[in-house]
Amino acid sequence: MGLVTYKQLAEHNNSGSCWIAVGGTVYDVTQFIHTHPGGAKIILKEAGKDATSAFEAVHSVELLPRFDETVKPVGTLDKSSERLDSNDSSTAEADAAALRRAGMPSLGSVLNSFDFEAIARQTMKPEAWAYYSSGAEDEITLRENHAAFHRIALKPRVLVNVSHIDTSTTFLKQTRVSLPVYITACALGKLGHPDGETVLTRAAGARNVVQMMPTLASCSLDDMLNARVDSQDTWFQLYVNADRNVTRDVVLKAEARGCKGLFVTVDAPQLGRREKDMRLKYQEDISDIIVKTGGDEEGESSTSTGQKKVNRAMGAARAISSFIDPSLSWKDIEWLQTVTRMPIVLKGVQTGADAVQAAKLGLAGVVVSNHGGRQLDTCRSGIEILPEVVADLKRAGLHGKMEIYVDGGFRRGSDVFKAIALGATGVGIGRPSLYAMSTFGQEGVERLLDIFREELEMVMGLMGCTKISDITEDMVDASHLSTRVSLVRDMLHQTVYEPLQPPQFNRSSKL
Structure with missing residues (x-):
C-alpha cells in the first residue's frame, strides 16, 4: 500500500467510490456502505475525509477492518500533504470542544461528585451529555434515586475510639x-473520553476497586482487560443476545x-423512552458497535448477530441495544449456570420476590437497581427496594x-454508609465515574474514588464505626x-x- 494524499482521498467522496481515513489508514468502503448496520448515510457523511474522530467516538480503530471483508485498506494517509478544509471532519468539533472547555475549573476545585457533573454538563x-444524563420519560425515578437518601436519617454513636x-x-x-464501591457498567465511554x-x-486498578466491564462498551473487551494492572479483579x-451461541462465546471469553x-x-427486555437522548437524535454512527457487542471481538456481520433495523430517531440507547433478547427468562439463567464457573449475579432486581428466586437458584448475588432511572419511570429507587429484598430473604x-449490591443515585459517602447499614454488600457508581x-480523565476518576473514600471515612468516624x-x-x-x-x-x-425540554420553535423561519 502506498501513500494517499488528502487530495486523492477527497476524490472518493460518494457512493460510487467511497474512501475514508481512520487512524492513519485509508479504507475503501464503497461496498461496505450498502451492508453497514447503521445505513449508508453516516459513512457518506465522512466520505473523502479523515473520519478518525467520528469513528473513535464510539469504538476502537482496530475494529474497522474486521467488520466486513468488503472493507479494504488502500493506503496510508500522507499527513504531510496539503490538507483541504473538507478533508478533516474533526476540525470543527475540536474547535467546539476547546471552546466548551475554555476556563474550565481545575481538578483541585472539585470537592464532591456533583462538581464533576456540573463541569461535564x-x-x-x-x-454525549444527553446520552449520559438522560432518564426514562419524565425522569421522576432518575431524580428519586438520589432524593430517597435524604429520607434516611443517621443515628451517630459517640465515645468510640475511631483513630x-x-x-x-x-x-x-x-x-x-x-472500599465497598465498584464502577458499574455504563455504555459508550468514548463519548466522554477518547480512551x-x-x-x-x-483508575479502578489504581484505587483497588472493581470495574464491571460493559457489554456495550466503546472499547473492546480485550482493550479493557489489557488495561488492568497486575492482580486487578474485574x-x-x-446483555443476553438472541443468538445464544454468541452469548456463550462472550461469556467463555470473559471467563478465560x-x-x-x-x-x-x-x-431491559425493552428499552425505556429516554426523551432527552431522543430529542437530540444522536447522529454519530453507534449502531455498528452492536456487531461486536454480540460477543465476538473479531467482529461479526449484522446477519450473524440477528441485528434488526435500527430506528435512529429513538436516540443512542435504542440504536445500540436492539440485539438484546426480550425472551430472556429464568430458564436462561439456569442455562448460563451450565456455561460458566464465574459467580452469576442478576443486575436489575427490583422486588424481594425476584431476589428470593435468585437465591433459590443458588446465584451468587443480585444488584438491586432500576437501571439508573433509564427504564421504567416512577418505579422505586434501589435504596428503597433494598430493605424489602433483605426482609424477604x-x-x-x-x-x-448470596450477596446484595445496589446502585442508582449514589453521590455521597453517607449514601454508601446508608446502603451498607440496610444490608448491601457493595454499591455501584455509574454516572459520576463517567x-x-x-x-479530567483517569486523574478525575481516581479523585472521585478518593472523595467517596474520604467521605465514607468521615461518616464512619462520626458514626462510631x-x-x-x-x-x-x-x-x-x-x-x-x-x-x-x-x-x-x-x-x-x-x-x-437539566430539566426536559419540549420541541423548540424556529423563529428564524420565513413565513
Whole structure:
C-alpha cells in the first residue's frame, strides 16, 4: 500500500467510490456502505475525509477492518500533504470542544461528585451529555434515586475510639477491595473520553476497586482487560443476545480472560423512552458497535448477530441495544449456570420476590437497581427496594446465602454508609465515574474514588464505626423511606439536573 494524499482521498467522496481515513489508514468502503448496520448515510457523511474522530467516538480503530471483508485498506494517509478544509471532519468539533472547555475549573476545585457533573454538563458534547444524563420519560425515578437518601436519617454513636478506620471489604467472597464501591457498567465511554472505558479500568486498578466491564462498551473487551494492572479483579456485565451461541462465546471469553463475576442485566427486555437522548437524535454512527457487542471481538456481520433495523430517531440507547433478547427468562439463567464457573449475579432486581428466586437458584448475588432511572419511570429507587429484598430473604431463610449490591443515585459517602447499614454488600457508581472521566480523565476518576473514600471515612468516624462490619441497621432510621416526601431541597442535585425540554420553535423561519 502506498501513500494517499488528502487530495486523492477527497476524490472518493460518494457512493460510487467511497474512501475514508481512520487512524492513519485509508479504507475503501464503497461496498461496505450498502451492508453497514447503521445505513449508508453516516459513512457518506465522512466520505473523502479523515473520519478518525467520528469513528473513535464510539469504538476502537482496530475494529474497522474486521467488520466486513468488503472493507479494504488502500493506503496510508500522507499527513504531510496539503490538507483541504473538507478533508478533516474533526476540525470543527475540536474547535467546539476547546471552546466548551475554555476556563474550565481545575481538578483541585472539585470537592464532591456533583462538581464533576456540573463541569461535564458545560464541557461535554451536547449529544454525549444527553446520552449520559438522560432518564426514562419524565425522569421522576432518575431524580428519586438520589432524593430517597435524604429520607434516611443517621443515628451517630459517640465515645468510640475511631483513630483508625478501615473501609476495605470483600466482594463475591474472593476480591478484597479498598472500599465497598465498584464502577458499574455504563455504555459508550468514548463519548466522554477518547480512551473510553480503559480510563475506568486504569483508575479502578489504581484505587483497588472493581470495574464491571460493559457489554456495550466503546472499547473492546480485550482493550479493557489489557488495561488492568497486575492482580486487578474485574467483572463482566452481560446483555443476553438472541443468538445464544454468541452469548456463550462472550461469556467463555470473559471467563478465560480472568473476569471474576458475571453480572447479567435482567431489567431491559425493552428499552425505556429516554426523551432527552431522543430529542437530540444522536447522529454519530453507534449502531455498528452492536456487531461486536454480540460477543465476538473479531467482529461479526449484522446477519450473524440477528441485528434488526435500527430506528435512529429513538436516540443512542435504542440504536445500540436492539440485539438484546426480550425472551430472556429464568430458564436462561439456569442455562448460563451450565456455561460458566464465574459467580452469576442478576443486575436489575427490583422486588424481594425476584431476589428470593435468585437465591433459590443458588446465584451468587443480585444488584438491586432500576437501571439508573433509564427504564421504567416512577418505579422505586434501589435504596428503597433494598430493605424489602433483605426482609424477604430473611423470611425465606435465605439471607446470607448470596450477596446484595445496589446502585442508582449514589453521590455521597453517607449514601454508601446508608446502603451498607440496610444490608448491601457493595454499591455501584455509574454516572459520576463517567462525568469524572469526561472532564479530567483517569486523574478525575481516581479523585472521585478518593472523595467517596474520604467521605465514607468521615461518616464512619462520626458514626462510631472503625470497619465495614461495624455498620448495622440500627444506625439508620429508614422509617420515612417509602413516604416519598422529602422535607429538604437538595440544592446541589437541583443545580446539576437539566430539566426536559419540549420541541423548540424556529423563529428564524420565513413565513
